[in-house]
Amino acid sequence: MITPTGLYRARDTPLHHAPAWVKVLLLLAATVAVIMLDDPVSSLGIMAACLLLLLSTQPPARTTAVAMAGTLVVAALSASIHLWRGDWWRAVDVTADLVAVVALALAVAASTSMTAMLDFVSLMARPLRAILPPETLGLMFAMMLRALPEVAEIYLESRQAARARGFDRNIRAIVYPTTTRTVGFALDLGQAIHARGIGEEGDQVDSDAGGSRVSRRARRSRRSGNAHDVAAA
Amino acid sequence: MIEFKDAGVTAPDTGVTILKPTSLTLTERRISVIGANGGGKSTLVRMINGLIPATTGSVEVDGLDVARKGPQVRRKVGFLFTDPSAQLIMPTGVEDVMLSLRRTIKDKDERTRAALDALDEMGLGDRADVAVGSLSGGQRQLLALAGVLAVTPSILVADEPTTLLDLRWRAHVGALLRSLPVQLIEVTHDLDSAARAERTIVIDDGSVAFDGDPTEAVRFYRDLMFGRTTRTPSP
Numbered sequence: 001m002i003t004p005t006g007l008y009r010a011r012d013t014p015l016h017h018a019p020a021w022v023k024v025l026l027l028l029a030a031t032v033a034v035i036m037l038d039d040p041v042s043s044l045g046i047m048a049a050c051l052l053l054l055l056s057t058q059p060p061a062r063t064t065a066v067a068m069a070g071t072l073v074v075a076a077l078s079a080s081i082h083l084w085r086g087d088w089w090r091a092v093d094v095t096a097d098l099v100a101v102v103a104l105a106l107a108v109a110a111s112t113s114m115t116a117m118l119d120f121v122s123l124m125a126r127p128l129r130a131i132l133p134p135e136t137l138g139l140m141f142a143m144m145l146r147a148l149p150e151v152a153e154i155y156l157e158s159r160q161a162a163r164a165r166g167f168d169r170n171i172r173a174i175v176y177p178t179t180t181r182t183v184g185f186a187l188d189l190g191q192a193i194h195a196r197g198i199g200e201e202g203d204q205v206d207s208d209a210g211g212s213r214v215s216r217r218a219r220r221s222r223r224s225g226n227a228h229d230v231a232a233a
Numbered sequence: 234m235i236e237f238k239d240a241g242v243t244a245p246d247t248g249v250t251i252l253k254p255t256s257l258t259l260t261e262r263r264i265s266v267i268g269a270n271g272g273g274k275s276t277l278v279r280m281i282n283g284l285i286p287a288t289t290g291s292v293e294v295d296g297l298d299v300a301r302k303g304p305q306v307r308r309k310v311g312f313l314f315t316d317p318s319a320q321l322i323m324p325t326g327v328e329d330v331m332l333s334l335r336r337t338i339k340d341k342d343e344r345t346r347a348a349l350d351a352l353d354e355m356g357l358g359d360r361a362d363v364a365v366g367s368l369s370g371g372q373r374q375l376l377a378l379a380g381v382l383a384v385t386p387s388i389l390v391a392d393e394p395t396t397l398l399d400l401r402w403r404a405h406v407g408a409l410l411r412s413l414p415v416q417l418i419e420v421t422h423d424l425d426s427a428a429r430a431e432r433t434i435v436i437d438d439g440s441v442a443f444d445g446d447p448t449e450a451v452r453f454y455r456d457l458m459f460g461r462t463t464r465t466p467s468p
Contacts, residue, residue: 010327010361113325113328114323114324114328115323142322142323143322146321146322146323188316188320189319189322191314191319192312192320192322193322194283194307195307195312195314195320196307196312196320196332196380196381197308197384198322
């Protein structure tokens, strides 16, 4: 299963070293810029820059090629509508905009680990801490991305099972098992998170001074090999 | 030490008894739990870290009541599931182990090093940055184990950890589990593996049907399954 969430590879490139917030800000700025600019030359320039940025992250070739091929298909369809209306200026502009944004998004995905993204989401969620702990929101984000390929796989398996029983055209034969297995996966994932003690009371993640105190104690314990102290910390 | 004090589980909505009140004291380093599907094995071991709460009686781990001190108990008790796919949350191995370590190691570089060390110990050092979905079933189970052991639990509960693995991985993961310096409670259908424990508990129809010597327990279980014996619950 190929997904953009599996794009990240640890590399030694400038984008890999850049903080997640810088990359997300760059992505937002580029998206706003290509929408605002109604000029194919500028759009082509931004597209070239974004493609170079993507290449600079040395992304996995196959996954990137699949993602870009899909984008090019959509861009070609969109451009053909504008060309049919005789507006080649707009066709070039739209195509370049789409490729630029997707290339930059892939560059961010290829250079940002899930841990860094989780920290970023937690940071952004701090103003909402009265409603929901930032770490919980970050964890929800990670779980959502983790669930995507699993749900896709469950769907494919359900479809194959339906086909094997001769129910190719029966939507219920695909939807019911997909739904029940997805719920089962969610329950299993919930139990696993519970079992690992993630997000439980006292689970201080990159937060306050208390966290540092906890961390120092834990580090000391790890060095001295005292398992009970680490557990208590 | 794990203590079940008349601990039982009844489904709140249907009133069906899943595990009858059970009293056990588990002190041995290697304990295997065997029994037919649906007998209550998983319920029993899930009560150890509070994944399934006791509806009657109580369970204590090193003197801590699981119902009241759940988070503290879960720091002592690691849990390995049958299907590692549901246990792995992050997209790559190193990130998943790092997630386990977030509670104990705040410094990111140190956390990364600790996660890589944990993966190295499992022989997954070269798979640290590989997408979880690209790993084999055995590698995923090792990764799940690395995530559990990274926080140095003193007890490991493994619920059929080798059921989904092929013969080679089954032998590898089984040997690895037995070599760990923790108290291991393993639910298994692999009777050879069960017989290597120091103590074996046979669960049948929601209660302990046999508790004692592994070789005798396996013989009892075989006879029970093939109708060659009637149940005589152990004291």
